[in-house]
Each structure stands twice: as structure tokens, then as C-alpha cells.
Amino acid sequence: MGQAKSAFLRSISAGASVSMVSAEKVPVDAPTVLVTDCSVNLSRLCECSRVFQYMRNGKMPRDLLMQQIANVDALYCMAALNVNAHNVSSKLNYRNIVVTNTPDVLTETTAELTVALLLATARRLCEGVADVKNGRWGTWEPFYMCGVGLYESTIGVIGLGRIGCSVIEKLKSFHPNRILYNDIQPNEKRSFV
Template structure:
């Protein structure tokens, strides 16, 4: 009996593949760091029964029609804005993602980004590297306190809850805005549900953890930044598309808000010529929210398990629909 052929769009360690090789014929792109070119992706997808892809792959209507024979697309991410779900569903392609396994790791990074931005850690590091550290002075690199401040979390899903738990350890007041109320986080963490505008007005730290959708594109725009406190700090660990980057640049450059920490951008990767890199009151990371060794292994394992289950005629663990 022929094994189903699975194409993986990035090179991953062989030890993760070994448990599945008896049942699946696995091929993959040759690079760990560079995305598979579009023409090669299409060529390999034509020969494959299943696809394991990253958020760097744009699975659009044209792809779904071209590769309509695929049984499953396993996306190595929680978000799936890189996939045209309507087209996939129309072509009867199962789509899965990797929720839960990266929640705590992403929350760790989100809070670390908040802390690094508030306490100006990158500036302080560069202070030494650039031989700027001379005499000590009372306000040298003075940043913002985190403890006993107000955090406003936009998007109170699993990661939002995990960030709120970390904020509670810093004795922060927790505000949140979501499509619907999360009574569990209100009861357990004494979080308060507020409107988006009130969250912006009242928070010392505004943290974006919303998925990218038609409703959230550029939701953090010029008006949003003008509504924030002038001492406010903005953190984005969700998707770059939820932020109007021109408006954010203006808000940071003109000191409309104090600082920002970003792990995601509208177009990735960014380069050293990106306008935001010219500012000192911003911390920029290369989309590493879930980047711990253990978590990335769990994400890949879950993708492979979902694929394996589908070809055994079973339900995948984490279907999107």
C-alpha cells in the first residue's frame, strides 16, 4: 500500500520525523531558514497528499484550486491568516493549527518584551556597547515601573489569560477588551472588561493579542495612539497587520506615547532600514513569540500528529473547522 506523501515547507530535524516514517512518505524543503520559493511549493504540492507549512507560506485561493487533491494542510502556528480557509474548505482540504502548546511560551515572550521596553533594556545594553557609560546620574536610562501599574490586554484568549496571570504577579491592575467577556479571567484574576477606548485611555501598558481579521486590521491606528496616555507603552505580540505602522512611528517620534515593543510587523522580515529601527524608544524582535526549543518541537509534533491521524481516517487533534 502506498504511503501518503507529505511535503514540509522548511527543513526540520530528522528525529521529529522518525516516529511517522512507517506510515508517511516525508519530503521537505532543503533550507531551515529560507522559505520555499513559490514555484517549488506548487511543484511539490502537486505531488503531495498533505502539506505542513509555516505562516510564511501564503495558501490562497489559487493554491487551493491548484492543490485541491490535498487532504490536509497543517499550519505551524496558532494564527491562520496566511490560509484562505473558505477556499480550503470548498476544496475539502482539512486545515489544522497549533493552539495551546505555545501559550505559555508566547506569554513569557510577551511579558519579557513588555519589561524590556518599560525598563529600556536594549538602550541600556547599547549604552555599554557604544561606550556611552560615563558618570552615573539620577535619571540615566530611567524607565517605567511595571509593578502596580495598569495593563490593558486586547484579545483575552489563551495567551491573553496567560499574560494576565503574569501581570497579577506584578500586582498590576488588569483591564481587557475582547469580542466577548471572559468571566473566568474576571473571577480568577479580578480582570475588568472595558471598551476598547476606555482601555486605551486607562492603561499604562496596552498589549495586543488579537488575531488578524477584517475587524482587526489597523485597529491600532492614529486615533488609538492619540487616545493612549502620553506615558503609555504599546506592545504587539499578535500580528503586524493589526497596527498602522505609519501611525505608530508618528506616535513614537512625536512622543505621543512613550514607547513600544513589537514582535511582529506588517511585512516580514523587516530590515535595518525600516523606519521604526531609527527610533530609540522601540524594542523590535524578529517574530520569536513561540521560539523556545521545547515549544517549537511540540508545534511540529502536533502538526505531524494531525497529518498522521487524517491518513488513518481519524479526526485531527486541532482542526480549525
């Protein structure tokens, strides 16, 4: 580990607003990740990375972010309230940091793909195709590769932005018993509520 990163780890550990939250068994040379939100569940990320998380409610102050970001390998930042390309600093491009965005032209396409993946997973479609290709499809069995249906099921959707709302509208046609969802800003005017 370089001197700069080592000094960074000491400074973060000493700071009150950013804390190391990784599991103890993470290798010393594992990548370091700065997480800008205290409400994010990091259990999977902590298994393979040295994770440092902003521990206060609200937005991580810009000066603290700029100070801490210089010596980490990755940044985990959720910008769920406002998708605007102009909000992304040109410094990210300069540092070869990938920023993704799904502008409105991809809303329906992404929602359709989400429903397709849900159906393929629920009905074990890929496993069935693989069995046919590998000659493992034999005689009839009553529940072979049936999977589960969406009809009268309970479906969960996390996030109700444009894409989440479109996914729910498409899933309604399968007549599930319930569609559970969460939203950062509840809106009782939605047509599916």
C-alpha cells in the first residue's frame, strides 16, 4: 500500500464523520471504496473491499468529499433525486471515472428488459434452454423447470423513478396479488397505488 493511501486510511480512521466499516478479514491490498451515504447497506461490498462510509445524515459536504476522494479506488454515490448531466463534474472524466445515466429515451426499454429478466428468472428459462442444448431434457416430469408464475404472486420493486413506475405498470398485466414498492418521496397520485 502506498504512503499516500496509508496516510489517507489513518486520517479517515481519525475523522468523526467518515468511518471504516469493512469486515476484519478483508485483505490489506483490497480496493478502497468511499460511500457518501450512511443509509446504504454495505454487507456485500464490505466482503471484498475496504469500505469507508460517511456516517452522518444528509449530503456529504463537498469539501470533505473532495478531500477524501483523492486516495480511494472507487466512489459509491447515489444520486436518486435529480438526474442531470450538468451536475457531473468534468473532473470525473479527467480521472477516467465512469458515470452512468439512463435518460428518458431508455425508460421503457429498461423497464421492458427488467420484466423480461424477471420472467426468465421466475420461470427458469435460461436453465431450461441450457438443458435442451446439453441434451438433458428427457421424459416428462410434472414440475420439471416450472419455476414460479407472477399471477397471484407478490412482487417487490425498489425505487419508483421513471423506470420503477413503468415496471409496475407492465407487471400489473400479470395480475399479481400485491406489488410492494418503496419510494424516496411518496406520491399517492400514482395510478397504481
